[in-house]
Amino acid sequence: xxxxxxxxxxxxxxxxxxxxxxxxxxxxxxxxxxxxxxxxxxxxxxxxxxxxxxxxxxxxxxxxxxxxxxxxxxxxxxxxxxxxxxxxxxxxxxxxxxxxxxxxxxxxxxxxxxxxxxxxxxxxxxxxxxxxxxxxxxxxxxxxxxxxxxxxxxxxxxxxxxxxxxxxxxxxxxxxxxxxxxxxxxxxxxxxxxxxxxxxxxxxxxxxxxxxxxxxxxxxxxxxxxxxxxxxxxxxxxxxxxxxxxxxxxxxxxxxxxxxxxxxxxxxxxxxxxxxx
Amino acid sequence: xxxxxxxxxxxxxxxxxxxxxxxxxxxxxxxxxxxxxxxxxxxxxxxxxxxxxxxxxxxxxxxxxxxxxxxxxxxxxxxxxxxxxxxxxxxxxxxxxxxxxxxxxxxxxxxxxxxxxxxxxxxxxxxxxxxxxxxxxxxxxxxxxxxxxxxxxxxxxxxxxxxxxxxxxxxxxxxxxxxxxxxxxxxxxxxxxxxxxxxxxxxxxxxxxxxxxxxxxxxxxxxxxxxxxxxxxxxxxxxxxxxxxxxxxxxxxxxxxxxxxxxxxxxxxxxxxxxxxxxxxxxxxxxxxxxxxxxxxxxxxxxxxxxxxxxxxxxxxxxxxxxxxxxxxxxxxxxx
Numbered sequence: 001x002x003x004x005x006x007x008x009x010x011x012x013x014x015x016x017x018x019x020x021x022x023x024x025x026x027x028x029x030x031x032x033x034x035x036x037x038x039x040x041x042x043x044x045x046x047x048x049x050x051x052x053x054x055x056x057x058x059x060x061x062x063x064x065x066x067x068x069x070x071x072x073x074x075x076x077x078x079x080x081x082x083x084x085x086x087x088x089x090x091x092x093x094x095x096x097x098x099x100x101x102x103x104x105x106x107x108x109x110x111x112x113x114x115x116x117x118x119x120x121x122x123x124x125x126x127x128x129x130x131x132x133x134x135x136x137x138x139x140x141x142x143x144x145x146x147x148x149x150x151x152x153x154x155x156x157x158x159x160x161x162x163x164x165x166x167x168x169x170x171x172x173x174x175x176x177x178x179x180x181x182x183x184x185x186x187x188x189x190x191x192x193x194x195x196x197x198x199x200x201x202x203x204x205x206x207x208x209x210x211x212x213x214x215x216x217x218x219x220x221x222x223x224x225x226x227x228x229x230x231x232x233x234x235x236x237x238x239x240x241x242x243x244x245x246x247x248x249x250x251x252x253x254x255x256x257x258x259x260x261x262x263x264x265x266x267x268x269x270x271x272x273x274x275x276x277x
Numbered sequence: 278x279x280x281x282x283x284x285x286x287x288x289x290x291x292x293x294x295x296x297x298x299x300x301x302x303x304x305x306x307x308x309x310x311x312x313x314x315x316x317x318x319x320x321x322x323x324x325x326x327x328x329x330x331x332x333x334x335x336x337x338x339x340x341x342x343x344x345x346x347x348x349x350x351x352x353x354x355x356x357x358x359x360x361x362x363x364x365x366x367x368x369x370x371x372x373x374x375x376x377x378x379x380x381x382x383x384x385x386x387x388x389x390x391x392x393x394x395x396x397x398x399x400x401x402x403x404x405x406x407x408x409x410x411x412x413x414x415x416x417x418x419x420x421x422x423x424x425x426x427x428x429x430x431x432x433x434x435x436x437x438x439x440x441x442x443x444x445x446x447x448x449x450x451x452x453x454x455x456x457x458x459x460x461x462x463x464x465x466x467x468x469x470x471x472x473x474x475x476x477x478x479x480x481x482x483x484x485x486x487x488x489x490x491x492x493x494x495x496x497x498x499x500x501x502x503x504x505x506x507x508x509x510x511x512x513x514x515x516x517x518x519x520x521x522x523x524x525x526x527x528x529x530x531x532x533x534x535x536x537x538x539x540x541x542x543x544x545x546x547x548x549x550x551x552x553x554x555x556x557x558x559x560x561x562x563x564x565x566x567x568x569x570x571x572x573x574x575x576x577x578x579x580x581x582x583x584x585x586x587x588x589x590x591x592x593x594x595x596x597x598x599x600x601x602x603x604x605x606x607x608x609x610x611x612x613x
Binding site: 008009011012015016018019020021022023025026027029030032033036037040083084087088090091092094095100101103104106107108109110111113114115116117118119120121122124125126145148149152176177178179181182202203205206207208209212213216233236237240241248251252255258259262263266270 | 310312313315316317319320321323324325326327328330331333334337338340341388389390391392393395396397399400401409411412413415416418419420421422423424425426427429430431472475476479503504505506508525528529531532533534535539559562563566567578579582585586589590592593594596597
């Protein structure tokens with residue numbers, strides 16, 4: 001008997017240690033990636049780097065146009081994607097009982113798992129081909145398509161967290177459904193919806209694949225939506241696969257800037273909301 | 278709530294009006310309020326857009342791959358020739374690269390993710406589990422292209438120097454570990470993918486484990502089970518959900534593009550060795566789409582995209598249903 005127990009307790013101890021090791025391994029990978037980005041990135045960042053356009057190897061140059069491009073693309077994605085995403089989320093939460101709503105919920109969930117490069121292929125066929133050129137418009141639309149399902153699902157979950165008593169109280173006072181939703185439920189869920197929207201922005205700001213053949217990339221400052229536009233991610237990719245050390249260093253610096261944006265959003269969200277997204 | 282709308286004179290007339298003609302306001306809103314009807318119609322329209330987008334994606338890709346579908350038929354899936362010059366295209370090397378790199382990723386990631394999830398839900402004190410949960414989730418927030426950059430300049434040299442030589446020395450008799458060691462190939466691609474899908478699998482498994490009723494744990498502990506034995510009971514209870522989490526991870530691995538493209542070597546070949554360069558469906562689309570000037574070339578690439586779409590769609594659908602079957606039953610909420 002004692003040996004049998006000893007064995008069980010030994011197994012217990014070994015497995016407990018192993019699971020803890022798994023968790024710490026995952027955290028160690030994260031720390032090493034972030035640490036290395038900071039280590040390689042800081043050296044190459046300067047004011048010039050932040051405001052100049054790319055230049056040939058040996059002449060320095062910067063990523064000012066890529067930073068601007070990323071901001072414009074994100075802005076367009078928000079303008080197109082947020083209204084649809086939030087409205088779909090409200091629909092799913094408020095009228096989400098029927099078969100149609102179940103189908104939409106299922107498709108939004110599935111859409112988040114569709115490889116983002118296929119969104120690029122799709123947008124290429126419906127926007128780039130008819131317009132006969134790569135454009136910021138196509139890039140923004142591709143990012144919006146990725147944003148919509150994420151925003152829709154978080155919005156739905158946040159609205160569902162609003163207590164039924166709030167809703168019932170407003171209805172009991174004679175308010176029609178739409179007044180209840182826009183005047184009572186949405187303000188109550190607002191912070192959660194904003195949180196979800198911010199996380200969606202963080203998520204699409206790192207997307208590269210859908211931009212490769214939509215916004216394409218550019219070596220100049222560009223604010224015209226019907227022209228190709230640079231972005232941080234595509235710039236990082238192009239520099240990373242180039243054979244030049246100078247461009248590699250710039251890729252790390254650009255990555256540091258991108259990761260700063262993403263981490264700031266994620267950490268802000270974590271600090272300002274105690275709720276689980 | 279059931280006030281008759283003021284525009285209708287009497288309840289009887291209202292009833293009559295409704296009986297005579299289909300009333301769009303009532304069809305949309307049981308209260309018959311115009312604002313409600315408009316509100317609901319707008320929301321419905323937005324939800325419909327999501328539905329139409331998915332439909333349009335399938336339609337656009339099917340339409341644009343018609344040329345290749347007609348030219349190569351089913352042979353597309355079994356041919357390993359990929360030659361833009363002669364215009365002959367086959368998907369087999371890409372299917373092989375995608376499947377092998379994804380399976381390799383699962384092989385590494387599944388035990389790791391299960392370990393992480395079990396530690397966070399079953400073992401770690403709350404003080405420790407909250408920050409670690411956040412950190413593991415941050416791993417999912419790192420963009421694919423950043424993983425690729427790290428893969429090229431940190432992971433690949435590391436594997437080339439310290440991991441692949443010993444593997445070849447000890448297991449070189451197996452065909453998987455033969456061939457030249459470059460650090461760029463299926464092996465590196467699989468490991469990058471494993472790191473990338475670990476936060477996804479472990480997040481879903483965490484939810485699944487948290488949804489297993491606490492009474493199951495109490496029952497096992499009351500019978501004298503150790504902590505690990507209790508965990509095994511919990512794992513068995515969450516079985517379908519864990520399967521769903523793994524399939525979800527598989528779906529993500531299959532569709533991952535940038536990071537894999539940057540470390541897998543991008544050579545259309547089928548080789549048993551994991552150290553050899555390979556190519557995945559997503560990578561070939563990313564690399565060659567803008568170069569495809571011939572109609573048939575572009576069409577073949579879109580057909581690859583269509584295959585990828587259908588496969589990931591089915592995988593994700595199956596995974597959702599499995600995960601829902603566990604988490605819906607108890608907590609009533611689902612997480613993406």
